[in-house]
Amino acid sequence: MRIAIVGCGYAADFYAITAPNHPLLEIIGVYDRVPERQQAFADYHGFKGYESLDALLNDPAVEIVVNVTNPTSHAAVTRAALMAGKHVYSEKPFALDLGEAKSLVELAKARGLELGSAPCNLLSETAQTVWQAIRRGTIGTPRLAYAELDAGPLLRLPFQSWVSSSGAPWPYHDELVTGCTIEHAGYYLTWLTAFFGPATQLTAFAGSIVPKGHLVADESELAPDFSVACMTFADGVVGRVTTGISAPNNQSLRIIGDEGVLEVADGGHFGSPVSVTYEPEGDPVGLPLVRDTGRLAGLGDHHNYDFARGVADFAAAVAGKDKSHLPTDHALHVLELTLTMANATEGVVAHPETTFAPVPPMPWAV
Structure with missing residues (x-):
C-alpha cells in the first residue's frame, strides 16, 4: 500500500530504514514543516518531498499517512489526515488528552477509516514467544508481572549529540517536556493488556527525581522523570510498571506464575x-x-x-488481508493508562473507563 510520512525527524529514519522488510509498504513521499529537515531526510532515503501538508493530504495516491511528528502535533495532524480521507498510523501517543483521543477514534469510525498507533513491539518475536508460553501454561497460572522501563541516567549521557542516520537530532525536549512515561510506558502496557486483558484498577504516582530545568525549559514546563503504577488486569493478574530516566538502564519483564517465572531482558529488542x-x-x-x-x-x-x-500490520488490515493485531480500542486503552500514570503527580487510584476486545496473537505464533 502507498504510504506517506509526515514528520522527518529522528524517529522517521527508523520507519524508513525498516520499511523494506515489508513488501506491502511503498513510501511515495514525505513532508516536514522544516524544509531543511525534509530535504535532508528525502535526499538521504531517496523519497519525494511534498511542498506542503495539504499537498500530501490531497494526493489521491496516498492511502495511509504515517504520523511521526512531535507528540504535541500528533492529534492535529491525525485529525487533518482523517478529514482528508486517509487512514492514519500514528507514533505514540496518538493524542495527549484522552478526550481528544476518543474524538479521533470516533472521527475515524464515522468516516470509515482505520486509525492505528505505535508501539508495535507486541508484534515482535520476543513478545509473541512470551504470550505463547503463557497460553500454553508454561508457568502455570500467571499471578504477577514486573515491567521495568528505566531508560538509563539520561542526564549523565551525551544525549545532545545523538543523531539519526539522516542527521536528525534526538528530540530530548520531548523526553523532558512530554515525559518519559508518555514516551515509554506503552511498550510494556501494550504487552500486559494484550496478555491479561484490560486494566480494571490502577494506582499510580509520578514525580521528579533530578533537577534539570536549566537544560531546555523552566522547571514548571518539565514532566515528571519517574512514574510507577500497580494495576489489576481483567483476568486477575497484578502488574507493576515503572518508567524513569534516572536509574540504570533496565528494560526487563518478569511474569510470575504458580509453576515458574518468565523473563525477558529487553522488550524493545525484537529478538x-x-x-x-x-x-x-x-x-x-x-x-x-x-x-x-x-x-x-x-x-x-x-x-x-x-x-x-x-505499519505493515496496519496496512494489511486496511487492505483486508488480515485482522489488525494493534486494534484501535486497544491503543486507546493503553493511552488512557499511560496518561493516568503521567499525570499522577499527586498520586491517583483510577478505574479505567476504556476497554477493548481480545487482541489476537500473530498467525505464526498461535
Whole structure:
C-alpha cells in the first residue's frame, strides 16, 4: 500500500530504514514543516518531498499517512489526515488528552477509516514467544508481572549529540517536556493488556527525581522523570510498571506464575531472549523464539526494533488481508493508562473507563 510520512525527524529514519522488510509498504513521499529537515531526510532515503501538508493530504495516491511528528502535533495532524480521507498510523501517543483521543477514534469510525498507533513491539518475536508460553501454561497460572522501563541516567549521557542516520537530532525536549512515561510506558502496557486483558484498577504516582530545568525549559514546563503504577488486569493478574530516566538502564519483564517465572531482558529488542525458571532457586532455561528474526533491514545491535512492522500490520488490515493485531480500542486503552500514570503527580487510584476486545496473537505464533 502507498504510504506517506509526515514528520522527518529522528524517529522517521527508523520507519524508513525498516520499511523494506515489508513488501506491502511503498513510501511515495514525505513532508516536514522544516524544509531543511525534509530535504535532508528525502535526499538521504531517496523519497519525494511534498511542498506542503495539504499537498500530501490531497494526493489521491496516498492511502495511509504515517504520523511521526512531535507528540504535541500528533492529534492535529491525525485529525487533518482523517478529514482528508486517509487512514492514519500514528507514533505514540496518538493524542495527549484522552478526550481528544476518543474524538479521533470516533472521527475515524464515522468516516470509515482505520486509525492505528505505535508501539508495535507486541508484534515482535520476543513478545509473541512470551504470550505463547503463557497460553500454553508454561508457568502455570500467571499471578504477577514486573515491567521495568528505566531508560538509563539520561542526564549523565551525551544525549545532545545523538543523531539519526539522516542527521536528525534526538528530540530530548520531548523526553523532558512530554515525559518519559508518555514516551515509554506503552511498550510494556501494550504487552500486559494484550496478555491479561484490560486494566480494571490502577494506582499510580509520578514525580521528579533530578533537577534539570536549566537544560531546555523552566522547571514548571518539565514532566515528571519517574512514574510507577500497580494495576489489576481483567483476568486477575497484578502488574507493576515503572518508567524513569534516572536509574540504570533496565528494560526487563518478569511474569510470575504458580509453576515458574518468565523473563525477558529487553522488550524493545525484537529478538531478545526469553527464559523460564521453574524452581525458586533454579537456573533460567532459555525458550526458543517462535520464529527466527532473520536478517531484517535496519536492525543492528543498538536498534533491533522493526518500526515498520506496525505499519505493515496496519496496512494489511486496511487492505483486508488480515485482522489488525494493534486494534484501535486497544491503543486507546493503553493511552488512557499511560496518561493516568503521567499525570499522577499527586498520586491517583483510577478505574479505567476504556476497554477493548481480545487482541489476537500473530498467525505464526498461535
